[in-house]
Amino acid sequence: MNTSLRASAHVSHKGWYSIDWNTIQQYVTKLRQRIYHAEQQNQRRRVRKLQRLLLRSKANLLLSIRRVTQQNTGKRTPGVDGYTASQPNERIKLYQELLLGRNVFQHRPKPAKRTFIAKKNGKLRPLGIPTIRDRVYQNVVKNAL
Template sequence: MNAQGLTTPKENVQQLQEKLGRAAKENKKRRFHALYDKVYRRDILWEAWRRVRANRGAAGVDEQTLADIEKQGEFQFIEECHQLLKEGDYHPSPVRRKYIPKKDGKQRPLGIPTIRDRVVQMAACH
């Protein structure tokens, strides 16, 4: 909680995770059928964006970089994610394929999702 007594997006996400975790531990047979609305919550998306930005990473097939999103406006980006998810219009993009060398001389495929897809994945997982 900050000086004004308000919780931060990170704290809101942690509270939600703890609440869901407690419910799952209290009843091992409990099933969570309606979690989709949690994914597009703005506080969840902001925390997911913060984590994706901290991880850095390359652009996906859309060639949109973290700097591009910051230049466009993070608020607009989060709002677009929110609307696409809420309205059911979000569809993941193809993954950019890159090959990185292995010690044995072979190459290992690496999939690089778009930043939007990484934020949505982070929101769904965390």
């Protein structure tokens, strides 16, 4: 299973829709379960190692890009850079860019785009909209936690 996952998680020459999402989802879910069980057994060192493995995982990056650009309700909302990855080839390009500069620990997020939403009482509520790249990194880290 591990070798087929690595082959399916590599998207350099394949199309976005040819990715085996079930296998990738199973891999990330299994890693998250291992993190949970290690935490339950109070194995801190193992938890950190598994989290680091998940943070660097190509499968986790792919799932995060899919969630941010296809499944979330704000998928068409750009951040301060004005970028949205709505087409499959744009998602592959985003994956390859994030794969190159992939150190999650050294990522410097851009400022959030500030928008105001009207509340029922007539006042405005501030809303910060991060860039697509920042949302992907947020989801990668959220999966590891």
